[in-house]
Amino acid sequence: MTILEQTKKLLSLWEQPDYRYRQILHAVFRERVSKFRDMTALPKGLRQSLEEELGEGVLTLRPVGESRSGQADKLLFELEDGGRVEAVRLHYKKGWESFCISSQCGCSFGCKFCATGAMGRKRDLTAWEIVDQLLYFYLRGCRLDSVSFMGMGEPLANPHVFEALRLLTAPELFGLSQRRITISTVGVPLGIRRLTLEFPQVNLAYSLHAPCSELREKLMPVEKRWPMEQIFPLLNAHIRRTNRRVFLAYILLKNRNDSPAHAQKLVRLLRGNLRELPLYHVDLIPYNKASHAGELFVPPEPQQVREFLRVLRQGGVSCSARTQFGTDISAACGQLCAERKAN
Numbered sequence: 161m162t163i164l165e166q167t168k169k170l171l172s173l174w175e176q177p178d179y180r181y182r183q184i185l186h187a188v189f190r191e192r193v194s195k196f197r198d199m200t201a202l203p204k205g206l207r208q209s210l211e212e213e214l215g216e217g218v219l220t221l222r223p224v225g226e227s228r229s230g231q232a233d234k235l236l237f238e239l240e241d242g243g244r245v246e247a248v249r250l251h252y253k254k255g256w257e258s259f260c261i262s263s264q265c266g267c268s269f270g271c272k273f274c275a276t277g278a279m280g281r282k283r284d285l286t287a288w289e290i291v292d293q294l295l296y297f298y299l300r301g302c303r304l305d306s307v308s309f310m311g312m313g314e315p316l317a318n319p320h321v322f323e324a325l326r327l328l329t330a331p332e333l334f335g336l337s338q339r340r341i342t343i344s345t346v347g348v349p350l351g352i353r354r355l356t357l358e359f360p361q362v363n364l365a366y367s368l369h370a371p372c373s374e375l376r377e378k379l380m381p382v383e384k385r386w387p388m389e390q391i392f393p394l395l396n397a398h399i400r401r402t403n404r405r406v407f408l409a410y411i412l413l414k415n416r417n418d419s420p421a422h423a424q425k426l427v428r429l430l431r432g433n434l435r436e437l438p439l440y441h442v443d444l445i446p447y448n449k450a451s452h453a454g455e456l457f458v459p460p461e462p463q464q465v466r467e468f469l470r471v472l473r474q475g476g477v478s479c480s481a482r483t484q485f486g487t488d489i490s491a492a493c494g495q496l497c498a499e500r501k502a503n
């Protein structure tokens with residue numbers, strides 16, 4: 161149980177009025193106060209009791225390492241049971257701050273190019289463990305302009321993610337607009353349906369990474385269980401219901417899936433969904449070397465990325481190539497593994 165959950169329980173055990181917990185939430189989320197002793201709206205005795213029972217502050221996750229590089233900071237957190245997860249803060253020159261958070265400790269999906277997948281799944285994070293990653297940055301004064309579930313784990317395989325979305329969007333807590341949040345998934349049918357119904361304005365990104373089932377299966381074992389032909393109808397339904405863009409993440413791996421022929425195949429695949437095509441956007445991600453993969457996968461040549469984009473655009477597909485930050489501290493896509501203490 162996280163500190164804030166324990167706080168609520170203790171207040172009720174001590175028969176404190178309901179508004180005490182609201183005062184604590186107000187101190188944390190409006191005034192960015194992290195320590196019980198500084199929550200001056202509470203009686204002194206109560207502040208002391210909370211500190212004696214729960215320790216100084218409201219954060220449950222313990223930061224145990226931080227790496228910094230240009231526009232990316234990577235935080236390594238330790239969970240109560242000793243498990244470790246990572247979160248990344250990206251800060252842009254114009255002041256925009258974007259956060260990439262983890263939803264699971266490890267991951268069971270085993271995508272071949274992903275360092276988290278090589279760890280195997282340890283466990284799902286609870287809703288508060290997910291949002292605590294952001295609370296850490298928030299209490300340090302960061303602006304939470306956008307948040308993506310693209311860190312460790314498959315978010316839609318963890319049912320607690322829906323509660324985390326509620327906490328992130330609750331006006332009395334973070335108060336984030338759904339449109340500032342992105343869920344990235346390898347395609348978990350039940351989770352996609354639930355997201356469409358319960359959080360229709362949250363951005364949805366599908367990790368495609370291949371233009372056909374045969375190749376996808378080699379890179380992502382999930383294709384056997386939930387093939388793309390089962391997922392596209394759900395994405396189309398999401399577009400029709402929400403009228404929102406769906407992002408298709410495509411990691412470019414040299415000589416594996418990055419040729420013009422692959423790009424043409426991708427155009428044909430997407431043109432099979434003509435009605436929804438204008439609301440699909442392909443997000444190309446040049447591969448970042450991951451510690452577990454050795455020389456198995458190699459980043460594409462810049463010329464190859466440009467050519468891929470050209471073919472997609474010529475085929476009438478909306479697309480862009482992502483600029484990566486933090487590759488030198490293993491903070492970019494596919495590199496998170498909480499393997500060691502960050503520097």
Ligand code: SF4
Pocket residue numbers: 267268269270271274275276277278311312313314346
């Ligand atoms: S890419 Fe996502 S789903 Fe695949 S192994 Fe990595 S964390 Fe898991």
